[in-house]
Amino acid sequence: MRYMTDHPLPPAPGTDEHVSLDFANSAASLPGERIIDSLDTPAAATEWLVERDLAPANAQLWDVCVNRLHSLRTHTRALLAARADNQAPSETDLQAVNEALTTVPSASLLHWNDDDGLHRVAEHPATQVVEHAMAALAADLADLLTGPDAGIVAACSAPSCNRYMVRTHARRHWCSTRCGDRVRAARAYARRNATEQSTRSKEPAAAN
Numbered sequence: 001m002r003y004m005t006d007h008p009l010p011p012a013p014g015t016d017e018h019v020s021l022d023f024a025n026s027a028a029s030l031p032g033e034r035i036i037d038s039l040d041t042p043a044a045a046t047e048w049l050v051e052r053d054l055a056p057a058n059a060q061l062w063d064v065c066v067n068r069l070h071s072l073r074t075h076t077r078a079l080l081a082a083r084a085d086n087q088a089p090s091e092t093d094l095q096a097v098n099e100a101l102t103t104v105p106s107a108s109l110l111h112w113n114d115d116d117g118l119h120r121v122a123e124h125p126a127t128q129v130v131e132h133a134m135a136a137l138a139a140d141l142a143d144l145l146t147g148p149d150a151g152i153v154a155a156c157s158a159p160s161c162n163r164y165m166v167r168t169h170a171r172r173h174w175c176s177t178r179c180g181d182r183v184r185a186a187r188a189y190a191r192r193n194a195t196e197q198s199t200r201s202k203e204p205a206a207a208n
């Protein structure tokens with residue numbers, strides 16, 4: 001899978017296998033409350049879908065399509081969060097995903113005119129592109145949440161990170177070495193501070 005080369009983080013574990021996880025992480029928070037949203041414009045969203053074979057190369061999305069993708073992404077993230085926390089999912093989130101699953105574009109319909117005779121025409125092709133993509137993303141999410149990886153869906157433990165991942169080994173807490181390094185650095189800093197303070201107050205350092 002190709003990934004935005006200017007993206008500061010490598011794909012989270014499980015992203016290659018589960019495009020819905022990739023979708024959930026497509027708006028990644030970075031330190032300093034920056035968000036990199038790979039789906040922030042119709043052009044960017046089109047490129048994202050085309051790169052993942054979820055839309056034809058000549059696809060053209062519109063603002064309304066982007067809004068629908070953003071909405072599905074919010075519900076996808078909520079369902080992943082519920083799964084990671086072993087909580088019951090909300091009915092609204094389930095409903096939104098089921099709607100995406102079942103709003104699969106209808107077949108091209110049969111038409112007739114003098115020039116072409118009988119022919120088939122896809123209704124609303126622009127709408128169909130995004131609905132097809134949403135159905136595929138929802139199906140992947142449903143498979144992930146009911147498949148062998150469901151029990152190891154996890155949120156990255158780095159406080160500044162909002163990404164979900166598959167915990168590929170039991171002790172994996174971070175979506176990337178970058179997040180792990182950042183948390184370890186913050187802990188070391190906190191420990192140093194605590195030691196300095198306890199030295200000043202001549203009290204024993206807090207265990208950690």
Ligand SMILES: [Zn+2]
Pocket residue numbers: 156157158161162163174175176179
């Ligand atoms: Zn992370």
